[in-house]
Amino acid sequence: MTYRQRLPLFIILDSCIVLTAIFVSGILVNASIYVLTSPIIISSVTILLSHHLFSLKLKLYKKVWEYASVGELIIIFKVVSYSILSAAIVQQVLVQETFLRMLAVTWTLHMLLIGGSRFMWRLYRDSVMNKNDNKNRTLIVGAGSAGTMVARQLSKDNDSHLLPVAFIDDNIRKHQLDILGIPVIGGVGKIASAVQELNIENIIIAIPSLSKKELNTIFLECAKTKAKTKILPLLEDLVTGKVSVSQFRDVQVEDLLGRDPVDMDIESISESITGNVVLVTGAGGSIGSEVARQISMFRPKQLILLGHGENSIYSIELELGETYEGSSIEFFTEIADIQDAKKMAAIMADYQPDVVYHAAAHKHVPLMERNPEEAVKNNIIGTLNVAKAADWHHVKTFVMVSTDKAVNPTSVMGASKRLSEMIVQGMDRTSETKFVAVRFGNVLGSRGSVIPLFKKQIEKGGPITVTHPDMVRYFMTIPEASRLVIQAGALAQGGEVFVLDMGDPVKIVDLAKNLIKLSGNDINEIGIEFTGIRPGEKLFEELLQENEVHDQQVYPKIYIGKTAALYLEEIDDIISTYSKLDRDILRKRIVQLANQQTAYPTPAMSVSI
Template sequence: MSYHSRIWLLILLDSGIVLSTIYFSQKLINPNLQTLTMPMFIISITLLLGHHLFSLIYKLYKKAWEYASIGELISIFKVITYTIILTGIVQQLVQNQVDYRILAITWMIHLLLIGGSRFFWRIYRDTYLKQTINKERTLIVGAGSAGTMVARQLINNHDGELLPVAFIDDNVNKQKLDILGIPVMGGVEQIEQITKKLNIANIVIAIPSLSKKQLNQIFKECAKTTAKTQMIPMLEDLMTGKVSVNQFRDVQVEDLLGREAIELDMTSICEYVTDKVVLVTGAGGSIGSEICRQISKFNPKTLVLLGHGENSIYSIEMEMKESFKDTKIDIITEIADLQDYDKLLNVMTIYQPNVVYHAAAHKHVPLMERSPEEAVKNNIIGTKNIAQASSIHGVETFVMISTDKAVNPTSVMGSTKRLAEMLIQHFDQMSATRFVAVRFGNVLGSRGSVIPLFKRQIQNGGPVTVTHPDMVRYFMTIPEASRLVIQAGALAKGGEIFVLDMGDPVRIVDLAKNLIKLSGNNIDEIGIEFSGIRPGEKLFEELLKKEEVHEEQIYPKIYIGKTSNLYIEEIEYIIKNFKTLERDHLRKTLLDLANERVPYQKKLVSV
């Protein structure tokens, strides 16, 4: 029905109600009334004109009555009351008297019929139409303010696909109550039972302030059902108005594995970044590009994006210039190979950076096992080159990205990163530059990580391949890893290896099961196959060796490792001779040195 047709229909309906109201009122007072009298005519015309006048003033004809509530009822009350008052005034002026009994009865009948006609439509929509539309029966987890808002919007959204039929809440004071006519059936541990009992097809988690641990507990129960699980947006997105409470999204693996956000020390970061020249190596990679995004929020004077792959550097350059076009940050790109020492010196000479974040590295474990010489060239020689160039040109702070695989390494990749850490600690002793390294575990969603691989396998119908049923890893999100790197630069005194409190490690097979469930598939249908541990891998990773551990945190969720032995002459030997060594010999040499199984047990440098 068109807008104008709807208005005329309401005007005709109200006109009939008004005229009927005054007639029935007169009949109630005078049952023998047969003909239309002049006083009755005056009251009828006044009521009719008055009702339409006040309806226009209070926009009664523009209300969406399928969503009628207390506000609309108040508008009806005002329109009818003011209409009766106006009619009384006209009676006094024309007839010199007011028939209070007729006006009182008219007011009551008028209110009943006008209000009833409007709310009948809502009742009709909420009962008859709701039952005729095939909707998915939905369970809402959380009977607080957010859950109530979700339920109300689902009830009112008659074109939507979800029908709320029950709440779940661990608050025992809410259980067995009805909210908006929807029962609170029980606690989280009863999700599976209630889902089966009520034939639930969809579960909405409506607690925006959930911690990661709480969300994991809830999802664990939801995963026992066949219902699709979604959640409302995060609290900060709701508060900033980016999204509304009924814009549900699928639960992501990052929601389950990501940890509580680290609060940054904004003042200390601003002191060493704001209005400074910052250079990021590997700026086109997962971590490097996120460091660029995060560091730009602190308004550096110049941001130099250095990388070897032109496509990835072009992508981050375009993104940064678009995202920060309203700032004064000078964003510059440099295509350079870390093995080209002269080029690095030239870049340092031109831009004179105050801070360097070294994120460039080869990180793929199996590939580096097959090409150990490439790991040496990029992870060791490249690190030495950029560190030496930084020292020569007076860089204030140098932060290197390391990995948990550098602890008791069993792979070429981990070994070269451990030797790179030794180089960084050595340069810190020899230079005025503050050199530090930052270790963290696997990064969710980074290129080459296990999660994109699992997702592709699920999309292809499976099976998902897991190396070993007992394989465990630490995980963190790309933004969290980048924030740690930035915070480490502010904490740096020189020579430290910073380590994040990574929480509990995650079984890879559990991660695979969660991804299958999150994708809406059945674990049995997709299947999981165990392919065996790959060369260089180990079942679990460590963040610090026992002798490296400092018990106390130097910053919330950040530890610092104790310094250990450095083998700089041996590293120099590898750098000079790696091209002439057989791959197996080179691999063994790297592993022995990184694990301090040094030939002739000579500890050349100790800190």
């Protein structure tokens, strides 16, 4: 029913209530005075008109009464009180007498009848219209403001299939208390027993301020049950109105394994990007495309998207063009191979970029192990081509995306990235361009990563294949990896290898178990099969060698490694001879060179923020 349709009904209803209150109060106080005399008629008309006037002024008729609470009760109190006060003033002015007892009783009846009429509708809706017979019994984790909001919304929403029956909260001061008539039955440790005792079918985690570690702890308790676990939408989506509080989402593996985000230094990033020309290589890949998205938020003058695959470059160009339609950003695309030195030089000459983010690379460990010459061509020679072109055309900052597999590498891929880091650091020593590298661990959900593989295996009914029960990896989300790359460009002094504090490593077998649970399947039904470590893989990854580590952070959660000896001549020799070498010999040479023991005589570099 619209407001225009509601208004006449409320005016008629309230008129009847006001007149009834006046009539009954007259009888209760003194029946003899309740003859229809002029003073009584004037008082009745005054109260009636005042009630409607103040109701319109205070927007009483616009309230949705199925959501009525203390705020609406206060408005009713004001409307009734102002109406009676107006009648008292009119009586004193026109009649020179105030019927205080009658007005007091009228006020009481007025309040009871107006308030009662409103709240009876809410009671009727909650008890009759909102039938709970077919609703799923739901446990809400978090009895704070967000959890209370969720419980209120679900209780009032007749279309919702969820019925909140209990709260879980670690705040012991709330235990054994009721919130909105729903009991707080205990802390997180009681989730499993509560699900069983209360026949819970759904669990909603309603604590927006949870850290990743805390969420993981709660989810592990929820995973002990067969109840479906969901989480409140992202706080930013709630605030911006993209979703409502009742639009819960499934818990994602990124929620459990991603790190708590590192805030960016917006001012320094803006100085290096806003209004400048930026080039991203590998812009169609997982990291490169996200780097492009995040850079666009800082409004560069031009953003050049360079990649080898036309479909992926077309997709990111289309996405950014639609997102920033009408903005001042100019987007350009270049389909090019970083192994083509002339093309790299020509692109740098055409656009004259201020900043280059080099994300193009081969990254698959087993594939590069079988094709070491391709790792040399793309990761080493390709990086050298882009770096030289940046140097020749006076790019201000060059940021290379590296990997934790470059530390003590056992694989061709990791070794090629370590040699690429050496090239970048070597270029920094002779160039006016600031060359830096950014090293981080595995990226959740990137193409070719373990999570998409596990999801496909679960969809097929299993089993999930894990190489070794003790294998561990560091994980971060694609957006955070991209933010780190951009932040490194803003912090760069030249020659650094920036490293993110990745937190605690995650066992791959635990990741597989979590994915099975999140998909709603049983671990025993899907199964986990151990296939053995593949060539080039390690049980664990490192972010810095022992003698590379600086304890001091240069930015929250960001470290830099010490400068290492660079084997540039040896790298040149590999580049000039790789095509003539047997694959086994080439593989061995690359890994040996990347692992060559060196002294670290150069003092630690520092970064001013």
